[in-house]
Amino acid sequence: MRYELYYWPGMPGRGEFVRLALEDAGADYVDIGNLSEKQGGAGAVSEFLHGADLARPHFAPPVLKAEDVVVSHVANILAFLAPRLNLVPEDEQSRLWANGLQLTLTDFVAEIHDTHHPLGPSLHYEEQQEEAAKRARLFVQERLPKFLYYFERVLATNAGNEPYLVGNAHSYVDLSLFQVVTGLRYAFPQAMGRLEPEVPEVVALVDRVSQRGNVSQYLTSNRRLDFNESGLFRHYPELDD
Amino acid sequence: MRYELYYWPGMPGRGEFVRLALEDAGADYVDIGNLSEKQGGAGAVSEFLHGADLARPHFAPPVLKAEDVVVSHVANILAFLAPRLNLVPEDEQSRLWANGLQLTLTDFVAEIHDTHHPLGPSLHYEEQQEEAAKRARLFVQERLPKFLYYFERVLATNAGNEPYLVGNAHSYVDLSLFQVVTGLRYAFPQAMGRLEPEVPEVVALVDRVSQRGNVSQYLTSNRRLDFNESGLFRHYPELDD
Known part of the structure; x- marks a missing residue:
């Protein structure tokens, strides 16, 4: 499964906390904000967060998409990812x-x-x-x-x-x-x-x-x-x- | 079961987000910081958070104790409490x-x-x-x-x-x-x-x-x-x- 990270391009910022977990675990992911404008970029991030037709708009990035699941805020994303990436104990x-x-x-x-x-x-x-x-x-x-x-x-x-x-x-x-x-x-x-x-x-x-x-x-x-x-x-x- | 809330006395502050969930659900809880100095008070809160012998010291209140489980930070406490108090959907x-x-x-x-x-x-x-x-x-x-x-x-x-x-x-x-x-x-x-x-x-x-x-x-x-x-x-x- 391929994760999609939505964060502004060109800086580590708060997105980096998510990137580090994905990289450390060797997970498959796409950093949408840092793709070319044709494939992604800041416009795609903005549309994914605030687009007119969204049932659940987000206030700010980072946001992570994992198939049908969408999660915002660094601590929320990491608490969601960590059990899947073996980066937190089970209890x-x-x-x-x-x-x-x-x-x-x-x-x-x-x-x-x-x-x-x-x-x-x-x-x-x-x-x-x-x-x-x-x-x-x-x-x-x-x-x-x-x-x-x-x-x-x-x-x-x-x-x-x-x-x-x-x-x-x-x-x-x-x-x-x-x-x-x-x-x-x-x-x-x-x-x-x-x-x-x-x-x-x-x-x-x-x-x-x-x-x-x-x-x-x-x-x-x-x-x-x-x-x-x-x-x-x-x-x-x-x-x- | 009786929850214990550890937060500074005399103001609603960040503790109030926890109090509201407990009150809305009619849960049994003690607001340790607002007890008398004999039974609790600011000293008891400080000791519970930063005391010398703690295995897991906390940076700041609020902290919630639920029998053996101890949880800090409002969002963390509420995510822990909500399923127990029927204050969030199951999925x-x-x-x-x-x-x-x-x-x-x-x-x-x-x-x-x-x-x-x-x-x-x-x-x-x-x-x-x-x-x-x-x-x-x-x-x-x-x-x-x-x-x-x-x-x-x-x-x-x-x-x-x-x-x-x-x-x-x-x-x-x-x-x-x-x-x-x-x-x-x-x-x-x-x-x-x-x-x-x-x-x-x-x-x-x-x-x-x-x-x-x-x-x-x-x-x-x-x-x-x-x-x-x-x-x-x-x-x-x-x-x-």
Whole structure:
């Protein structure tokens, strides 16, 4: 079966959390937004989400189509996919715990986004640069360490031979934390350089994930999109102090 | 079986989405944060979330305990509770759709919160009042109608005799939309007064939910906490222009 991912083209963004799960599991999927305009592209994504005849319109991408099933929102998509891709344990408590961690990552990602958009998505960064400098300073000083220390504690409490967030096996939440830390290294290299020595379990998780066969192949493929200043994780040196 | 809700005392906040589902279903639950300090209170909530000996610490409340099962994050808690409380259809596609809508409400709520905290939760409102005025203006002009029109479209597309977001029956997502609109009426009475005539299905849903037996009893009970300026939905007249 072939999954269809609907997400805006040209940036990793929130779609990347879904791509990583599909790639890690070696699943068959099409990234509709990054096809040519003839085969897909932004127009096809928009039509699939908001088209006039839809019985169930979506507010925003990513949206995943799996034959007749359509799912929106990263955490919802991953909770749906993970059992099918063998990326979460089978018992209910583990799945609830995994989804709770993923939703904490969702909140973390929203705060990362808001460092460059503190007044919201209606204005460009250049129109809210002064407020962004203020929010980014508070983020780097308080929120970034708070979130990273939290995940460090979860990993340390759950310590075995390998760093896993859920139980004693690799899961989709590990892939998502990998993506968040990778994005933070791009966006806030100075702040992360200072903080990483304080979160060794988080760093070990990122190393472990990057060395997984399918992930490491994916990261050097042309399917892996570069971080850039249209996306979620943006490198503005003036915000990384 | 008796559910335990862990949430900060003295405000409806994000805990209210969970309370509404439990109250609507007539479930047996204890609101630990709002017990006396002897029986519960903020200290008990904090200990349950972050206590030193926890195998699985939580980042933030609300957290729900159902015998041996512990669940954090509103959308996760509601997806767990709803099948047990008969507040969501049984089929997978309906549950995925319900969870997707709930996560859109989660994003909406985060934007509502950020109207009074555009620089993040590290500073008080009074320390970011100027930025709040800017963000609130954009919110009222662009984001508030965008979200409300979205839910209006979902309801209109799904129109039957009664306004339901999911299928042809009442669900937990209806309760959450009721709570968001009620909070918005408190926080932004002027803006909502202008917008409500444009979203008749949303208004009809709020009316319908408020008239449900258990909900209407709950709303006039002393368990229903008043909105106030420590919470999510805050009425600052200067932000409601």
